[in-house]
Amino acid sequence: MPRPVPWIPAVLYGAVLAGGLYYAVTGPGFDVRTAGFAALLCALGVLDGRTWRVPVGGVFALRAALLCAVAALDVSGLSRVLFVLVPFLGFFAFGPGVGVALGAGCVVLLAGGFTVWVPGWAVRAEYISDLLMFALGVVLALAMAAVAVREQRARGQLEGTLAEVAQLSAARERNRLAREIHDSLGHHLTAIGIQLEKAEAFAALDPAASAQAVSHARWSANRALDEVRASVRTLGPESESEPVGLSRALAGLVHHLDGGTRRISLDVSGTERRPLLVLYRAAQEGLTNACRHSGATEIGVTVRYDEAGARLCVTDNGGGLGGAEEGFGLTGLRERVRLAEGTVDVSSSERGTVLVVGVPW
Numbered sequence: 001m002p003r004p005v006p007w008i009p010a011v012l013y014g015a016v017l018a019g020g021l022y023y024a025v026t027g028p029g030f031d032v033r034t035a036g037f038a039a040l041l042c043a044l045g046v047l048d049g050r051t052w053r054v055p056v057g058g059v060f061a062l063r064a065a066l067l068c069a070v071a072a073l074d075v076s077g078l079s080r081v082l083f084v085l086v087p088f089l090g091f092f093a094f095g096p097g098v099g100v101a102l103g104a105g106c107v108v109l110l111a112g113g114f115t116v117w118v119p120g121w122a123v124r125a126e127y128i129s130d131l132l133m134f135a136l137g138v139v140l141a142l143a144m145a146a147v148a149v150r151e152q153r154a155r156g157q158l159e160g161t162l163a164e165v166a167q168l169s170a171a172r173e174r175n176r177l178a179r180e181i182h183d184s185l186g187h188h189l190t191a192i193g194i195q196l197e198k199a200e201a202f203a204a205l206d207p208a209a210s211a212q213a214v215s216h217a218r219w220s221a222n223r224a225l226d227e228v229r230a231s232v233r234t235l236g237p238e239s240e241s242e243p244v245g246l247s248r249a250l251a252g253l254v255h256h257l258d259g260g261t262r263r264i265s266l267d268v269s270g271t272e273r274r275p276l277l278v279l280y281r282a283a284q285e286g287l288t289n290a291c292r293h294s295g296a297t298e299i300g301v302t303v304r305y306d307e308a309g310a311r312l313c314v315t316d317n318g319g320g321l322g323g324a325e326e327g328f329g330l331t332g333l334r335e336r337v338r339l340a341e342g343t344v345d346v347s348s349s350e351r352g353t354v355l356v357v358g359v360p361w
Helices: 007-026 032-049 056-073 078-094 097-116 125-202 208-235 244-259 277-294 322-326 328-339
Strands: 264-268 296-305 311-315 342-351 352-360
Touching: 007 078, 032 208, 056 078, 078 097, 078 125, 097 125, 097 264, 097 277, 125 208, 125 244, 125 277, 125 328, 208 244, 244 264, 244 296, 244 322, 244 328, 277 296, 277 328, 328 342, 328 352
Parallel strands: 264 296
Antiparallel strands: 296 311, 311 352, 342 352
16 A cells, blocks of 8 residues: 655644744633644654554544544634645545545535635635635645555566566576586586496406596596586676587597597587687587487587687487476576577487587677
8 A cells, every 4th residue: 555755744743833832822822622632643644654553534533533633722713724734645545535525525515614603704805815725725735646556556566677687687596507507517417427337347357447547537527527617606697607619528528428439529620709608518418428428429519609609519329318308407508508599409219319509709
């Protein structure tokens, strides 16, 4: 529910109180009636200055009763201006329709009061002027209330939008970190598992090959730790953690996965213009799936650079991805490539899998 502008009633209370006290001091003098007038105005200020845990209608009725009591005790007649607060506050409490109806009712009541207590007021300029000024004050009060309500609603919508943007940004950052963990850490854990299997298989037959496999596993573990630290340290755009040279980074990936019963080839042609993290992650995803899911023995990684951009192709002769094609890895890869304005194509069957990723410069 919109809240009234707090300073408007306070200003009116202060102005009427100052005017009434000045009139009392310079005219009939300060008496019990004037004291009651001042006390009730202070009570109105306290009522409007706090939030009460009572129904809105109850607070509004109490305020209206206090306004009538102030008007009855006011010998100066200035307090009638306070009745513009009735439609103003009613606008916030009950809506614009009730506010307008209360404003019209206050104007009618003032005219009726003049008719009852001031004979011939309709031909006296001062009373006609008072009625017109009061009606104008009601119109201005309703207009101010409408502006305040629109402003509060717009502020609420803006705050809601900002909160939604913050939530979306947080969700996007969580997804990015999840992709980083899956693509980098998941790949290196796969590589470590492969190298340790190789070391175990060659432990008795070829100690040198077994030791080399353990060294490769250690390298993958250190590399995974470095990438996790980099992700936590930067928490920034993906470009901040791009490898220096895609070709060199891919050569490292192939070197530490190749061997044993699995052969991995790398073919790069063209001129690399800048490092492309999205292709590096695509190669990680393709190699990880080929090693982990398909049981491939022959894997080929091809990179082509041209004037338009770069194209990566990872092929294998395994049994296909199965349900892995719908997993988090390829879903995250598609999102990465989409943000880079590239394309992804994955085809998988019992004869193997082909992953093709194209990214513009």
